[in-house]
Amino acid sequence: MQPALSIILFTVASGAGYGLMALAGLFAAAGLLPQGLGLAALSLALGAVGAGFAASTRHLGRPERAWRALSQWRSSWMSREGVAALASLVPAGLLWLELLLGRRAAQAPLGLATAALAAATVSCTAMIYRSLKPVRQWDNALVLPNYLALALMTGALWLAALASLAGGGARAAAVALLAVPLAAGAKLAYWSAIDRAAPLLTAAQATGLAGPVRLFEAPHSEENFLLKEMGFRVARKHAARLRRIALLLGFALPFLLTAASLLSSLVAAPAAILAALSGTAGVLVERWLFFAEATHTVTLYYGSAAV
Amino acid sequence: MTSLPPKRPGQKQLGLVIDLDICVGCHACAVNCKEWNNGGGAGPLSDLDPYGARPDGVWFNRIHAFETGEGEDGRTVYFPKSCLHCEDAACVTVCPTGASFKRAEDGIVLVDEALCIGCKLCSWACPYGARELDEKEGVMRKCTLCVDRIYNETLDPADRVPACVSTCPVSARHFGDLGDPQSDVAKLVAERGGVALLPELGYRPVNRYLPPRRRPVAAAASAAAETAAESAGSKLLRWVDQLLSR
Numbered sequence: 001m002q003p004a005l006s007i008i009l010f011t012v013a014s015g016a017g018y019g020l021m022a023l024a025g026l027f028a029a030a031g032l033l034p035q036g037l038g039l040a041a042l043s044l045a046l047g048a049v050g051a052g053f054a055a056s057t058r059h060l061g062r063p064e065r066a067w068r069a070l071s072q073w074r075s076s077w078m079s080r081e082g083v084a085a086l087a088s089l090v091p092a093g094l095l096w097l098e099l100l101l102g103r104r105a106a107q108a109p110l111g112l113a114t115a116a117l118a119a120a121t122v123s124c125t126a127m128i129y130r131s132l133k134p135v136r137q138w139d140n141a142l143v144l145p146n147y148l149a150l151a152l153m154t155g156a157l158w159l160a161a162l163a164s165l166a167g168g169g170a171r172a173a174a175v176a177l178l179a180v181p182l183a184a185g186a187k188l189a190y191w192s193a194i195d196r197a198a199p200l201l202t203a204a205q206a207t208g209l210a211g212p213v214r215l216f217e218a219p220h221s222e223e224n225f226l227l228k229e230m231g232f233r234v235a236r237k238h239a240a241r242l243r244r245i246a247l248l249l250g251f252a253l254p255f256l257l258t259a260a261s262l263l264s265s266l267v268a269a270p271a272a273i274l275a276a277l278s279g280t281a282g283v284l285v286e287r288w289l290f291f292a293e294a295t296h297t298v299t300l301y302y303g304s305a306a307v
Numbered sequence: 308m309t310s311l312p313p314k315r316p317g318q319k320q321l322g323l324v325i326d327l328d329i330c331v332g333c334h335a336c337a338v339n340c341k342e343w344n345n346g347g348g349a350g351p352l353s354d355l356d357p358y359g360a361r362p363d364g365v366w367f368n369r370i371h372a373f374e375t376g377e378g379e380d381g382r383t384v385y386f387p388k389s390c391l392h393c394e395d396a397a398c399v400t401v402c403p404t405g406a407s408f409k410r411a412e413d414g415i416v417l418v419d420e421a422l423c424i425g426c427k428l429c430s431w432a433c434p435y436g437a438r439e440l441d442e443k444e445g446v447m448r449k450c451t452l453c454v455d456r457i458y459n460e461t462l463d464p465a466d467r468v469p470a471c472v473s474t475c476p477v478s479a480r481h482f483g484d485l486g487d488p489q490s491d492v493a494k495l496v497a498e499r500g501g502v503a504l505l506p507e508l509g510y511r512p513v514n515r516y517l518p519p520r521r522r523p524v525a526a527a528a529s530a531a532a533e534t535a536a537e538s539a540g541s542k543l544l545r546w547v548d549q550l551l552s553r
């Protein structure tokens with residue numbers, strides 16, 4: 001599948017934003033969110049989510065009609081994603097106001113509602129891909145836990161970075177130290193699953209013809225939308241190298257830097273900020289691979305023997 | 308509304324039956340499809356760089372060519388592919404705007420281009436590649452089963468079939484109600500063992516493909532033996548004989 005920059009930026013930014021929003025909500029519910037950190041975290045989270053959705057409209061042929069996407073929540077995960085995203089703004093905005101006014105009374109329910117709706121939005125994003133049967137790498141039970149774990153991890157890294165600037169942040173860093181191995185495990189399990197699974201469908205099944213089926217002649221001599229959108233291929237050696245880069249930037253470095261920030265107050269802030277930047281960069285590479293390594297059944301009509 | 312219409316027994320399901328045994332791969336159906344729909348209700352079907360080095364554009368119908376079998380069983384199969392108007396059309400249910408819908412009255416899957424935001428998710432959800440983005444208009448396009456022909460009372464009744472069906476020079480394309488087991492197309496599918504594409508995925512496509520007939524091996528061998536003794540003139544008669552004895 002074509003790794004479109006708009007969708008990669010959208011899923012990474014909104015994932016990090018909702019992860020940060022959910023953690024801020026949970027910390028607030030537990031009474032552990034200082035006013036300054038809470039305002040900064042929720043502002044950054046809302047900014048990341050807003051930037052992500054703005055990027056996603058670049059993927060649309062008719063961005064001015066984007067509001068129509070809220071109407072089909074009964075059947076469409078993309079529509080549910082939009083509804084959940086808007087709904088999450090209500091408790092998140094109220095929590096932000098509560099923090100601004102220095103009130104504590106409603107922080108627990110607002111924090112829990114914010115966390116729940118943030119998790120719901122990320123789940124809807126994941127289910128858009130999870131529910132597409134023509135792409136076997138996405139029609140996989142590990143897609144949903146991957147999106148959730150990566151959102152939690154990037155959110156935790158950003159919360160730890162913000163907290164370290166405020167001179168605290170041991171709790172947030174501890175959450176990040178748990179979230180990074182969790183996300184790394186989810187990603188490794190996903191990659192292992194899609195590598196081990198044999199291709200499901202063949203050109204013979206796609207055409208209903210008996211015996212081995214080879215493409216003799218394509219319907220057209222040049223590219224078309226189907227090949228540009230669904231026919232993207234990434235060389236295996238590049239995929240292997242990019243996976244190593246994603247592991248290093250996304251998980252190994254953030255873990256070591258977060259541990260360093262906990263151990264030494266001298267380097268705490270720079271290490272935590274570097275951890276967040278590195279983790280986000282690693283997840284950008286991971287998300288590029290999520291698309292680039294996915295194969296679509298339409299390629300069976302264009303010369304793929306099996307997908 | 309992108310929920311699928313409720314299923315009723317005997318539901319009308321208009322669709323195509325494509326005979327892979329006799330399709331000659333002339334692309335006339337694809338050309339007439341583009342011609343009709345470019346100017347019809349579903350048009351225009353935009354082209355990018357149509358006279359340049361890398362022409363690209365929207366087509367509802369595309370003709371692939373495959374080789375199957377080995378040795379003497381090897382053959383070339385021309386394979387026209389357009390929307391299969393699935394009963395459980397995921398392209399409809401994934402649509403976030405309600406632009407994509409399946410008609411309750413005849414099962415045709417359509418896009419309301421005034422609602423479409425061009426998110427392309429329907430093209431990802433379709434395993435067959437039936438939907439294409441019109442990059443100039445920013446909306447998704449797909450086969451309408453020539454909904455603006457088949458009910459068009461200004462046309463001669465004989466012409467009230469999809470453009471691809473009307474133009475096929477070898478009658479390899481058939482149009483009708485596949486939801487009715489007594490229809491001509493349903494009987495043809497039953498008689499010839501027509502197949503659905505990728506039934507494993509569960510979209511329940513309506514269109515059917517009639518597989519190429521098996522070559523009569525014994526007859527071909529004995530015919531070849533006769534050929535040696537026959538003059539060139541009788542080859543024509545033998546071909547007529549083969550054609551008539553199908």
